Amino acid sequence: MIGTAVTLSFGLATGFERAAQRSDLPDVIARFEPRTRDEVDRRVRSLANVEDRSYRLEVEGISLSADGGSSNKGTVQLVPRGRRGYAVVDGRDLTGRSGEVVIERGLAREWDIEVGDRIGVDRLGTQRVAGLAVAPDDVAFPLAANPRVYLPETLIPAGFRDRGRSVNLALLWARDPSRLDELLVQARSQGFGLENLRFVTRDGVRALVDQIAGIVIGLLIAFSLAALATAGVMLGASARADVQRRLTDIGVMRAVGFTRAGVAGGYAADAALVALPAAVLGLLAGALLAASPSARLLEILNELSPGGALALPLAGCLVAVVALVVAATTWPAWRAASLPPARVLRGMEIRHRVRRGRTPGGPFGLGLRLALARRTRTLATASVVAAATAVVLLMLALTSFLGRLQDDPGVVGKRYELSARLPASAAREVAGLPGVEDAAPRYVADGVDSFALGQPVRLVAFPGDHVPFEAPPLAEGRRVASDREAEVGQGLADALGVRPGGTLAVQLSSGAEARFRVVGVVRTLDREGRVAFVRSARVLAADPGLQPEVVIRVEDGAQTEQVQERLLSLGAEPRAVGGAAPRNQAFLGVLAGVLRVVALVNGLICLYVLVQALAVTAAERRQTIAVLRAGGARRATVTTMLLGTAAAVLALAAPLGVVAERLVLGPAVARLAAGYASLPLGAGVVQVALAVLGLAAIGAAAAAWVARRVEREPVAAGLREG
Amino acid sequence: MVAILGRSGSGKSTLLNLLGGIDRPDAGTVEVAGLPVHELSERRLTDFRRRHVGFVFQFFHLIPELTGEENVLMAARLTGAASVRHGHELLDRLALNGAAQRLPHTLSGGEQQRIAIARALVNQPSLILADEPTGNLDRAAGAAVLDTLRGIADGDRAVVLATHDRDAAALADRVLTVADGRLRE
Numbered sequence: 071m072i073g074t075a076v077t078l079s080f081g082l083a084t085g086f087e088r089a090a091q092r093s094d095l096p097d098v099i100a101r102f103e104p105r106t107r108d109e110v111d112r113r114v115r116s117l118a119n120v121e122d123r124s125y126r127l128e129v130e131g132i133s134l135s136a137d138g139g140s141s142n143k144g145t146v147q148l149v150p151r152g153r154r155g156y157a158v159v160d161g162r163d164l165t166g167r168s169g170e171v172v173i174e175r176g177l178a179r180e181w182d183i184e185v186g187d188r189i190g191v192d193r194l195g196t197q198r199v200a201g202l203a204v205a206p207d208d209v210a211f212p213l214a215a216n217p218r219v220y221l222p223e224t225l226i227p228a229g230f231r232d233r234g235r236s237v238n239l240a241l242l243w244a245r246d247p248s249r250l251d252e253l254l255v256q257a258r259s260q261g262f263g264l265e266n267l268r269f270v271t272r273d274g275v276r277a278l279v280d281q282i283a284g285i286v287i288g289l290l291i292a293f294s295l296a297a298l299a300t301a302g303v304m305l306g307a308s309a310r311a312d313v314q315r316r317l318t319d320i321g322v323m324r325a326v327g328f329t330r331a332g333v334a335g336g337y338a339a340d341a342a343l344v345a346l347p348a349a350v351l352g353l354l355a356g357a358l359l360a361a362s363p364s365a366r367l368l369e370i371l372n373e374l375s376p377g378g379a380l381a382l383p384l385a386g387c388l389v390a391v392v393a394l395v396v397a398a399t400t401w402p403a404w405r406a407a408s409l410p411p412a413r414v415l416r417g418m419e420i421r422h423r424v425r426r427g428r429t430p431g432g433p434f435g436l437g438l439r440l441a442l443a444r445r446t447r448t449l450a451t452a453s454v455v456a457a458a459t460a461v462v463l464l465m466l467a468l469t470s471f472l473g474r475l476q477d478d479p480g481v482v483g484k485r486y487e488l489s490a491r492l493p494a495s496a497a498r499e500v501a502g503l504p505g506v507e508d509a510a511p512r513y514v515a516d517g518v519d520s521f522a523l524g525q526p527v528r529l530v531a532f533p534g535d536h537v538p539f540e541a542p543p544l545a546e547g548r549r550v551a552s553d554r555e556a557e558v559g560q561g562l563a564d565a566l567g568v569r570p571g572g573t574l575a576v577q578l579s580s581g582a583e584a585r586f587r588v589v590g591v592v593r594t595l596d597r598e599g600r601v602a603f604v605r606s607a608r609v610l611a612a613d614p615g616l617q618p619e620v621v622i623r624v625e626d627g628a629q630t631e632q633v634q635e636r637l638l639s640l641g642a643e644p645r646a647v648g649g650a651a652p653r654n655q656a657f658l659g660v661l662a663g664v665l666r667v668v669a670l671v672n673g674l675i676c677l678y679v680l681v682q683a684l685a686v687t688a689a690e691r692r693q694t695i696a697v698l699r700a701g702g703a704r705r706a707t708v709t710t711m712l713l714g715t716a717a718a719v720l721a722l723a724a725p726l727g728v729v730a731e732r733l734v735l736g737p738a739v740a741r742l743a744a745g746y747a748s749l750p751l752g753a754g755v756v757q758v759a760l761a762v763l764g765l766a767a768i769g770a771a772a773a774a775w776v777a778r779r780v781e782r783e784p785v786a787a788g789l790r791e792g
Numbered sequence: 793m794v795a796i797l798g799r800s801g802s803g804k805s806t807l808l809n810l811l812g813g814i815d816r817p818d819a820g821t822v823e824v825a826g827l828p829v830h831e832l833s834e835r836r837l838t839d840f841r842r843r844h845v846g847f848v849f850q851f852f853h854l855i856p857e858l859t860g861e862e863n864v865l866m867a868a869r870l871t872g873a874a875s876v877r878h879g880h881e882l883l884d885r886l887a888l889n890g891a892a893q894r895l896p897h898t899l900s901g902g903e904q905q906r907i908a909i910a911r912a913l914v915n916q917p918s919l920i921l922a923d924e925p926t927g928n929l930d931r932a933a934g935a936a937v938l939d940t941l942r943g944i945a946d947g948d949r950a951v952v953l954a955t956h957d958r959d960a961a962a963l964a965d966r967v968l969t970v971a972d973g974r975l976r977e
Binding site for chain 1: 809812814815816834835838839842843845846847849853855857858862866867869870871911915
């Protein structure tokens, strides 16, 4: 479990930085309408704090085709000599030779292209694929709609000669990245006259990737960390249970003259000898199980697997696991060795005085009493199973949440079901359509904070009150009541340090600025909470060319499809509104794979812990079982008895697990994954019922398996003991 | 009532285990009332024990978490409601009502062994196998237990008693001796 959790969390948490470093991702990427290289270079040269630069022509809408697929949404970048901004992960980079291309890894995987294969590139005809590249400034195809191909600029390919020597993309590497704000301020002033100038910083790129998959990745990382902590509890409890099983040995050792330190030291050495190879095997197995889905997830995000770098956190975990097992073994051994040997030999925790009438009769009741006679072990086993149950519940809640996140706009606070590209003036007409409860134009304007230019901000604007259409919960302050006011997302409030009473100044892509007084902070999942809800007057004043979409609330009981048909008759192309997660099936498939691995690991842990506990009980109560068998008890009777023991453990573990998930793990993961939003990660009734059923099945399987093993032992052998 | 007499380690307990079907012979055959016990499958051997055999052990082997009554009724539950009723009757008959509601560690050795006898009888088996039933009791308690076993044998059941105590063996109708791996009259 630890190996799985570390592989997932380390790979995902560091994937972007690793890819950014390896690909030499620029600090600023500027896009603009094509200009001559000389003009752009003249402007860039005047900027301070620029260590290096690269200018390119990026052409969109290119037809690409290969045996495995085709697209007419391809993007071609003409790459000059110098720094690339992408990492070649297979084959080799462009050499300037014509007839060769480098393609993005996502495209190669999706269309099953290998280095040396050929790909058709629009008017250029077929080109040989020299290498595969990863550029983390966007997610990979097909999660991104545009597959990317890189061509050498030195020999301007014949198909692009009509573009001349113009460029529309500038990659800038800062000398001092901590002073990026100043560079951006200068660049904006120098960019005056460049049309449609847009800057993206590394933070912006990260926000872009997060917009697509951030909440999912955040949840996975947080989930892995929670699983890691749970695994620690399990290890400690299992090691302690093992010492409890060997109390008689400790009594004998003390009786024959071993010192306390000798006993504890011996147990510590034993524990280390067992834990070291076991931890190596366990960590490797967990890492191997998670490696494939984790790598696939990183590929989809255009990030790189940690490879050998994973060895360090795994080695750290190895040390921590061995230390934990040694400590959890040594401490109870030391405590037991401190007691009089006679007491230890009697079995210091057995409690035979189980009150009559509190447990049912028959083999099942006997099993319950056997568990109650070993309360410490039962509690330790129950705590381990409870921890695993809490993780499974969290996983079920997570799966359900991700499903809703994908399909249910309500999860992200949206109250409208449809949207359509229509002029603002059409909203009134749309609102009058049968089946439509209300409609309004919704404007979206992207910009950056005027005081911290690296911080992207999205303004969501409605002409009037936004609450009937979009109402993320208020965390602080109040709702917007005038054109001058704004509600900011928690993510934005945290990033900019603004609170109710502060000022939000946004520089829009038009170059104009819009200022608002912050009156409220809302919890929203949209763009990691880096959004602000405002009225549209000031936004339109700053960017008069902004085009809205009309958002539509469908009446209760009305058919959304019928409303869509009516909108079509108006000439609109209505779109059903989804949630916040990507709709990419491959991505969700990989995610489901990861969750399945974690679920499998947890289920196996529950089964192992229960089998171990029941096997210890059966070994300790060989005589009792032998007496029952001598009296004619069949395997079913022994199974029923062990079921009683398992039930005692599960009756404690199930509620403990539910409480732990609802009060600890769920809120902790929600906070870790998205502190800027309210994530409903508490397990619901259905999930609890599923987990309880799963536990019952695991308990029955464990009891049946141990009973089967018990039956193989001759009855007389069990009776000889004692 | 048959007494098997022999020193410790002579094989008395092994003989009883073979007769009761809780151990299997490495070689040879074991027949009980004409039934070839050595040939029975594990499942049929279990049925054989439940219907036909009752065990009484030297160390009682009562389940420590169950009261005297529950120890008796646990065995009764393996065969059904009639045996449960019989279990209550046995506790009455063996004067164990005082011990019935107590846990084994609060009972005297004699009481524990009589509870064990009641447990052996609860399913009304035709054969009672008692392995050193007085070996862990004082003289008075041992005598009481032997009287109980004698009474059972005087009814319609066979009792095979393994012991190294000649006085105990003297109560039997027939005494067999185990020595050097052989059983002699």
